[in-house]
Amino acid sequence: MSDMEQSQKVGAENSTMPKRTPLYFLQLAFVRLGVLPFLLLLAVIIFTAASDNFLTGRNLLNVVRQSSYLTLVAVGQMFALLTGGFDLSVGTIIALTSVVGATAMAAAYAAMPDAILLSILIGLIAGITAGALIGAVNGIGVAIFNVSPFMMTLGMASVGFGIALYLTGGTPVYGMPQEFGDAIGFGNFFGLPAPVVVAVILIIALYVLVNWTRLGRYFYAVGGNLKAARLSGISTRMTLFLAYLLCGTVAAVSGMLLTARLDTGEANIGAAMPLESIAACVIAGVSLRGGVGRLENVVLGALFIGLVQNGMNLARVESYFQTVVIGVLLIIAVIADQARLKMMANLKD
Amino acid sequence: MTSRSSLSSASSVSSETEDAVLFDLQRIGKRFPGVDALKDVSFQLRAGEVHVLFGENGAGKSTLISMLAGVHQPTSGSIRFRGQEVELASVHHARSLGISAVFQEFSLVDQLTVEQNLFLGAEHTKSLFLSRKKLHEEAVAILNRLGFTLNPRQKVAYLSRAEQQMVEIAKAFRSDLSVLILDEPTASLTERETDRLFELIAHVKSEGVGVIYITHRMAEIKRIGDRITVLRDGAFIDTVDAKTSTEDGLVTLMTGRVIDKIFPSIQFSPTEVSLDIQNLSTADGGVKGVSLQVKRGEIIGLAGLVGSGKSRLIRACFGLEDISAGTVIFEGEDVTGCSMHNMLEKGFFYNPPDRRAEGLVMMRSCRENMVLPSLELSEFNKYGLLRRREESRKAQALAEQLQLQPLRIERQVEHFSGGNQQKVLLAKCLTRDVKLYVFDEPTVGVDVGTRTEIYKFIAELCNEGAAIILISSDLPEVLHMSHRLYVMHRGLMQAELVGDDINQESVLAEFFEKEVA
Numbered sequence: 001m002s003d004m005e006q007s008q009k010v011g012a013e014n015s016t017m018p019k020r021t022p023l024y025f026l027q028l029a030f031v032r033l034g035v036l037p038f039l040l041l042l043a044v045i046i047f048t049a050a051s052d053n054f055l056t057g058r059n060l061l062n063v064v065r066q067s068s069y070l071t072l073v074a075v076g077q078m079f080a081l082l083t084g085g086f087d088l089s090v091g092t093i094i095a096l097t098s099v100v101g102a103t104a105m106a107a108a109y110a111a112m113p114d115a116i117l118l119s120i121l122i123g124l125i126a127g128i129t130a131g132a133l134i135g136a137v138n139g140i141g142v143a144i145f146n147v148s149p150f151m152m153t154l155g156m157a158s159v160g161f162g163i164a165l166y167l168t169g170g171t172p173v174y175g176m177p178q179e180f181g182d183a184i185g186f187g188n189f190f191g192l193p194a195p196v197v198v199a200v201i202l203i204i205a206l207y208v209l210v211n212w213t214r215l216g217r218y219f220y221a222v223g224g225n226l227k228a229a230r231l232s233g234i235s236t237r238m239t240l241f242l243a244y245l246l247c248g249t250v251a252a253v254s255g256m257l258l259t260a261r262l263d264t265g266e267a268n269i270g271a272a273m274p275l276e277s278i279a280a281c282v283i284a285g286v287s288l289r290g291g292v293g294r295l296e297n298v299v300l301g302a303l304f305i306g307l308v309q310n311g312m313n314l315a316r317v318e319s320y321f322q323t324v325v326i327g328v329l330l331i332i333a334v335i336a337d338q339a340r341l342k343m344m345a346n347l348k349d
Numbered sequence: 350m351t352s353r354s355s356l357s358s359a360s361s362v363s364s365e366t367e368d369a370v371l372f373d374l375q376r377i378g379k380r381f382p383g384v385d386a387l388k389d390v391s392f393q394l395r396a397g398e399v400h401v402l403f404g405e406n407g408a409g410k411s412t413l414i415s416m417l418a419g420v421h422q423p424t425s426g427s428i429r430f431r432g433q434e435v436e437l438a439s440v441h442h443a444r445s446l447g448i449s450a451v452f453q454e455f456s457l458v459d460q461l462t463v464e465q466n467l468f469l470g471a472e473h474t475k476s477l478f479l480s481r482k483k484l485h486e487e488a489v490a491i492l493n494r495l496g497f498t499l500n501p502r503q504k505v506a507y508l509s510r511a512e513q514q515m516v517e518i519a520k521a522f523r524s525d526l527s528v529l530i531l532d533e534p535t536a537s538l539t540e541r542e543t544d545r546l547f548e549l550i551a552h553v554k555s556e557g558v559g560v561i562y563i564t565h566r567m568a569e570i571k572r573i574g575d576r577i578t579v580l581r582d583g584a585f586i587d588t589v590d591a592k593t594s595t596e597d598g599l600v601t602l603m604t605g606r607v608i609d610k611i612f613p614s615i616q617f618s619p620t621e622v623s624l625d626i627q628n629l630s631t632a633d634g635g636v637k638g639v640s641l642q643v644k645r646g647e648i649i650g651l652a653g654l655v656g657s658g659k660s661r662l663i664r665a666c667f668g669l670e671d672i673s674a675g676t677v678i679f680e681g682e683d684v685t686g687c688s689m690h691n692m693l694e695k696g697f698f699y700n701p702p703d704r705r706a707e708g709l710v711m712m713r714s715c716r717e718n719m720v721l722p723s724l725e726l727s728e729f730n731k732y733g734l735l736r737r738r739e740e741s742r743k744a745q746a747l748a749e750q751l752q753l754q755p756l757r758i759e760r761q762v763e764h765f766s767g768g769n770q771q772k773v774l775l776a777k778c779l780t781r782d783v784k785l786y787v788f789d790e791p792t793v794g795v796d797v798g799t800r801t802e803i804y805k806f807i808a809e810l811c812n813e814g815a816a817i818i819l820i821s822s823d824l825p826e827v828l829h830m831s832h833r834l835y836v837m838h839r840g841l842m843q844a845e846l847v848g849d850d851i852n853q854e855s856v857l858a859e860f861f862e863k864e865v866a
Contacts, residue, residue: 212734214724221721224710231669231701231708232722232777233693291712 031344034285035336036297039329040304047311054314061193067306068199069254073273074280074302075206075295076250079243081281082210084223084290085142085149087244090251090277092160093131094270097255099164099173101127102265106175116177123176127259128252134160135248139241153244157274164267173265185260195257202253206246207295219243223290272323279330280305285337305329369396370432371528371559372417377426379412386412389426390585392578394528394559399550399573401591402563404580404603405823410563413580414530417561418450419443431527441470449521450530455513459506463499463516464488467523491519496545511538518546529553530561533655535569547573565654565822567596567857579603600853604825611801612829613808619644619832623785623816624697626666629675635661637840638675643785648807648817650831652824652856658840659820660702663787667692667699680784693722696784700774702793702820708774711763715753715773716744718762723780747776752802768799775806785816792826804830828856 030038047054073090080087105123112119134156141152189197210216218239221229230236251273259265284301286293305326312322372394379387387409394400402410415421417428419437427434430446437443443450457466467488473480488501497515505513514534521529529550535543550560550573564570570577574591579602586602624643630636636658643649653659664670666677668689677685679697687695701707709718720729720740728743729736744758751772753765762773771791778786788807792800807830811817821827827834834846836859843859 208734212737214730214735217717217721217724217735220713220717221710224713225707227707228701228710229721230689231699233690233725234721235690287712291710 027343031340034297034340035333036283036285036300036304039283039333040300040307043304043308043311047307047315050311051314054311059310059314063306063310064303065193065196066310067303068193068195069258070273070276070280070306071299071302072199072202072254072257073251074277074298075203076247076254077277078281078286078293078295078298079210079219080149080153080247081278081286081288082219082223082290082293083240083243084226085240085243086153086278086288087135087138087247087251088150088153088274089134089138089157089160090247091270091273092157092164093134093248093251094255094258094273095267096134096160096164097127097131097252098259098262098269099167099265099267100130101256102173102176102259103167105177105180106173106265109177110175116179119177120180123180124256127256128249131252131255132245132249135245135251136241138248139244142244143237143240161267168265168267170267176259176263176265181260181263183260184257185263195261198253198257202250203295203299206250210295215239215242220291225291275330276305276326277302279326279333282330282337283333369557370394371396371430373429373432374417375427375429377413377416377423377428379409379416379421380424385583387416387423387583390580390583392585393588394561396527396557396559397554398575399554399560399562401570401574401577402561402580403570403577403599404586408580408603409583410580411532412583414450414452414532414561414563417443417528418448418452418530420450444524447525447527448530449526449528450532451514451517451521451534452532455517457505457513457516460504462502462504463492463508464501466505466516467491467501467520469520471523487523491522495519495522495549511542514538515542518549526553526558528559528561532563533565534562535564535566567599570599596857597853600824600857611804612825613805615648615808615811615830615832617647617811617832619647620814621645623680624666624818625678626662627676627678629662629665629677630673631658631661631665632671632673633661635670635840636665639837639840639842641835641842643816643818645784645816646811646814647832648811648819648830650827650834650851651818651820651837652822652827652834652859653837653843655822656839657837659835659837660789662837663699663789663818663820667697667787669699693781696782697787698722698778698781698783698785699787700778700789700791702790704770704774708777709762709770712761714759715748715762715765715776716741716758718773719744719747719758719776720780722777726781743780744776747779750779751776751806768795771795771799771803775803783815785818786810787818787820789820790822791819792821792823824853824856828853 044055053059073094077087077090101123104126105119108119108122109116138149138153138156141147141156142149184194184198187194192200210219218229218234221232221234222236222239226236229239255270258269262269280301281293281298282288282301283304284293284297286298308325308329309322312325317325370393372392374390374392376389376391377387378385378389390409390413392413402413404410412421416423417437419440419442422436422438428437429435430448435446437446437448458469461469464484468484473483473487485501492499492501495515495518497519499508499512499515505516508516518531518534534546538546550562554560562574570591576588577591577594577599578588579586579599581603589598589602621644622642623645624641626639626641628638628640630638639658639662641649641651641662651659651663661670665672666679666684668687668691672686675685676683679692679695682695684692684695684697692699705711710721720743723729724735729740741758748756748758753772754769762770765773775791786807791803791807795803807817807819819827819830828851831851834851834856836843836846836856838859846855
């Protein structure tokens, strides 16, 4: 009897009387935790075997730093997904933020070379405002004009990208103060890389928002059942608008962190972000139909993608092929989630 | 044409054996997760008869026909079709045997034309390509035979509901027909269209087709019915001859349970007016100049057929429908056109009829669902943060009060049975201060035990001095629970009944369409 048949047989027995076999507990863990812990474990085992440098403290800290940009975007993406939509313009938001922020900062620095801190601040505000604005337009389209999130954010992705290219003529923006890159791109706070610190602070704030405030609860309710939320007196339009605004703003912060790391304003960054951020959420069990998802799992999901990319780099997998792997992982995660739902029906209680 | 030849063959069968049995169902049962929708139902359909299925909402009529049409499969019992045991695996399979159903929910593709819809899934092809000409010709032939004046090249999206219904019926005639199932087909038809449909039914009857017909209208049963099978709470009650049965007899069969035990006794002590609706009309024309008053300490019933506007009237007051004329005065304040959020704040709570579509967030926990309308209250909110401990405490208390089974407030709502989901829905209105409760079909798809608990729950609210509106298509429910009873018909207020006038005869006279002589 093949393994497959065996597992099916055990599954059939379980549906009538749950047997306490190891396989049963494995199934239970799968249903409870989702596919992510299994994928993580698998990735760690494979990459540890493939490269001696993988499972070292320095490398893992490196993974965390590299992943902090994606983690932020994925957490923002989660808000859009919770309400039953998604945001395909996060890549554009990063690009536009980078270009606008860098241009403003360089201009301010050129005008007042002594006020370094002030020009950095001006740049940050300008960049993040530009990104948040895209989010706000997305929100208005989806919440008020009932444009499908797919079309709205896809359209804005084109609009934002066009603006970013127009502003720069396609060339990188130079001229930001050296201190910006040194502090936020490469610097350390409390012994941790600056982007990690920023990400951790934001993630804690958003964790509180999503789990301990009315607005957070409303995201789940609106995504789970829009009509029921409306009948419960919730302003569904405001909730939808804020979801996209938040998503855009968080992506914009990530965009400024990336700009600091690159030391230039680039219109061509973030192209992979929409896919990778949605992948991180879906692998973490966020439902594409809305209403289901946990922030802490999304953070793990983004770290997982970072881990896989890092592992593949160490194992010298070609970068073009890495894109293939990410796509495949995303699809596997969705299939596994379907299987999980079926299993859940069998193992109920 | 294929349909014509099959019809003639069907009629030859019926002439050979006078009472040929098309369907023979033995002890059919259907279990959905958590509910027995149908238990041990036996049913026979003869060729050339109109067999009416009669029963309350949730009695199992729809479940029964969905199994005959191949939508669902029975979990027990056997179906014999023309003497042979069959398993109707899919709608397609049932169609291939000549069994066609017209459901209340249409299965039309809005963006396709009438003729494309007629032959959807059975397109005529010339090798690889669609044969458009033949499609058009056959569509015209079917529509002409049925006497439907429809343009076959019109997109379905632009048709009225009645016209869409005609397309849906015409679809059943596109191929071999031996059983025609109609689920409340006249609900949206005009008198003329109804007459036309009945002629059609008489015609297919004479050709030996067996018709299963679901309706709530007494007049129709008398006009076209041959036999009537009554279902109640998923169980078979009786099959009777339509010619010899009386209206009263049928209603007793339909509702006949020990009603005194199900409904609590309520002491009505009406005080001041809570809600006063004056000449209200909605923008979509579903409600036309309706007035209504509710006092504190009384339950008013709002009865009428589906689509009579009874639900729309109250939804308009709550801010769910656009008001075109009239005023709504709630607790002495003009609230015409207020938002739902404002209405909730003022103490107007509307409990929707369809818990899946409008009532509950199915994939979230009971706790989250229960307190959802009240999160803004300081009880659950401090310094902008949720007080989750208070939330759990409240949800736990409500779950115990309503005897939620199982008593687990963190469980997702979708994993509870229908009756318990309904309890979660009811719990929502107990989380805040409410002056007027509206219950829209509060016992749809709920078993008798839970029903009794829900009635007790409503009675207690009334005894505590709240104003209550009970909207229901369930006749015994409004008869026994109401202090005053309003009956609506086609958007108009048909009658207001008080005290002894609230009885079966007087309500039925307004509730069902009066017989057209």
